[in-house]
Amino acid sequence: MPEPWDELVDSEGLPRPAADELYAVINSLELDELRSRQAAATADILTQGITFTVYSDGRGIDRAWPFDVIPRIIEATEWARIERGLVQRLVALNRFIDDLYNDQRIVADGVFPADLLADSANFRPECTGVHPRFGVWAHISGSDLVRDSDGTMYVLEDNLRVPSGVSYVLENRAVCKRAFPEVFARQSIAPVDSYTEELAKLLRSLAPDDVATPSVAVLTPGIFNSAYFEHSFLAQRMGATLVEGGDLVVTSDGSSGDRVFMRTIDGLEPVDVIYRRIDDMFLDPEVFNPESMLGVPGLMRAWKSGRVAIANAPGAGVADDKVVYAWVPDVIRYYLGEEPQIDNVPTYRCLYDDERTFVLDNLRELVLKPANESGGYGILIGNRASDKELAAAAEAVRNDPRNWVAQPILQLSTAPTLVEDGLEPRHVDLRPFILTGETSYVTAGGLTRVALPKDSLIVNSSQGGGSKDTWIVDLGAGWGTY
Numbered sequence: 296m297p298e299p300w301d302e303l304v305d306s307e308g309l310p311r312p313a314a315d316e317l318y319a320v321i322n323s324l325e326l327d328e329l330r331s332r333q334a335a336a337t338a339d340i341l342t343q344g345i346t347f348t349v350y351s352d353g354r355g356i357d358r359a360w361p362f363d364v365i366p367r368i369i370e371a372t373e374w375a376r377i378e379r380g381l382v383q384r385l386v387a388l389n390r391f392i393d394d395l396y397n398d399q400r401i402v403a404d405g406v407f408p409a410d411l412l413a414d415s416a417n418f419r420p421e422c423t424g425v426h427p428r429f430g431v432w433a434h435i436s437g438s439d440l441v442r443d444s445d446g447t448m449y450v451l452e453d454n455l456r457v458p459s460g461v462s463y464v465l466e467n468r469a470v471c472k473r474a475f476p477e478v479f480a481r482q483s484i485a486p487v488d489s490y491t492e493e494l495a496k497l498l499r500s501l502a503p504d505d506v507a508t509p510s511v512a513v514l515t516p517g518i519f520n521s522a523y524f525e526h527s528f529l530a531q532r533m534g535a536t537l538v539e540g541g542d543l544v545v546t547s548d549g550s551s552g553d554r555v556f557m558r559t560i561d562g563l564e565p566v567d568v569i570y571r572r573i574d575d576m577f578l579d580p581e582v583f584n585p586e587s588m589l590g591v592p593g594l595m596r597a598w599k600s601g602r603v604a605i606a607n608a609p610g611a612g613v614a615d616d617k618v619v620y621a622w623v624p625d626v627i628r629y630y631l632g633e634e635p636q637i638d639n640v641p642t643y644r645c646l647y648d649d650e651r652t653f654v655l656d657n658l659r660e661l662v663l664k665p666a667n668e669s670g671g672y673g674i675l676i677g678n679r680a681s682d683k684e685l686a687a688a689a690e691a692v693r694n695d696p697r698n699w700v701a702q703p704i705l706q707l708s709t710a711p712t713l714v715e716d717g718l719e720p721r722h723v724d725l726r727p728f729i730l731t732g733e734t735s736y737v738t739a740g741g742l743t744r745v746a747l748p749k750d751s752l753i754v755n756s757s758q759g760g761g762s763k764d765t766w767i768v769d770l771g772a773g774w775g776t777y
Contacts, residue, residue, distance in 0.1 A: 545593030
């Protein structure tokens with residue numbers, strides 16, 4: 296198997312052009328100095344209360360955000376191509392979602408299978424016939440990117456329901472600026488701190504036409520949610536109100552239909568836009584899970600009547616499915632008449648007999664994924680699995696082929712990471728965040744996630760992964776000083 300692509304140095308051990316300055320600084324520092332900078336960064340994170348919650352250990356406690364001080368670098372011209380590809384992808388996916396809930400032309404034309412839609416765990420019939428503003432359903436998205444051993448960047452999956460992690464992009468940058476001020480002084484590194492301004496602008500643009508000054512709320516499940524830090528962080532940065540389901544009520548004023556109001560000490564105040572961080576099934580107990588204590592009774596009525604905007608829209612997750620993912624290149628061609636600018640990872644769909652047979656015959660050489668899990672759960676990496684695990688996986692595929700896809704085992708790229716024995720390569724991926732409305736916006740870089748255990752390919756923080764700042768470095772005129 297070829298060696299992984301290293302994000303800092305080339306095959307001869309020389310720094311990649313955009314990494315010259317960082318490489319020089321790292322080489323000039325003793326290991327103790329690097330450890331000192333890492334310790335200062337960790338202290339920053341603890342002092343600022345930058346946390347995430349892990350439930351897998353049964354304790355559900357907050358932990359300090361795992362951060363590695365050595366950044367990951369991408370050259371600006373490469374990033375410009377990636378950015379264009381991400382915008383293309385999300386424009387097409389939003390047209391796809393809008394079509395599925397309305398005319399279903401892509402199904403009628405035989406491009407997307409009707410039975411696949413019928414079996415979708417995330418298709419919400421309750422959303423049929425709705426036309427959100429700009430035709431956009433997935434306003435805030437996070438597409439996970441990986442680089443293979445030949446340097447090619449692929450989209451590994453799309454996160455269109457309630458993607459998380461962008462707050463750590465912003466916090467990682469603030470911490471890394473303090474860790475390597477000398478590099479920021481000498482290089483042009485794209486800023487990331489405009490994200491919350493762009494998000495607020497997008498959310499306000501979704502408000503009903505007759506609202507001059509929209510009221511925006513961030514709807515959180517509460518303090519015990521693993522991403523609560525992010526919910527409160529974004530609300531504060533945008534000047535929005537952080538609310539739980541019990542803070543909102545839907546009433547009718549008799550003229551304009553059902554509206555959402557927020558309970559305050561001064562009485563009910565209208566809410567025009569909701570940035571929801573709650574899964575579909577908990578949004579409205581009148582429509583989805585009747586036992587939900589997290590949502591707002593009547594919220595779907597208000598949304599369907601156009602009296603409140605919800606981002607991301609209910610039902611957007613129909614395209615957030617690892618089986619649907621395999622059709623995204625066809626989706627791009629169908630709606631845009633263009634070839635995808637960023638490729639998918641080759642994907643085998645177990646619902647088809649020939650592809651399922653190939654997967655079952657080659658499980659040890661593949662990564663097997665369930666269609667609708669997230670956080671790295673349920674994934675089997677064939678060459679690291681026991682015979683017992685492979686047999687159980689094969690049985691699961693036979694029992695429910697619609698729920699499984701398989702992909703080749705990629706040699707994910709690596710980046711130098713400060714570990715106990717010094718600097719060592721660790722596998723990384725990248726989650727940029729894409730805002731889609733009347734226009735599109737992509738973060739400069741995104742959340743680089745790093746698999747901290749040696750040789751691990753699982754980058755999720757809930758399973759032992761960490762993160763790095765991501766630098767988009769301009770070798771030309773630059774973005775100026777910031």
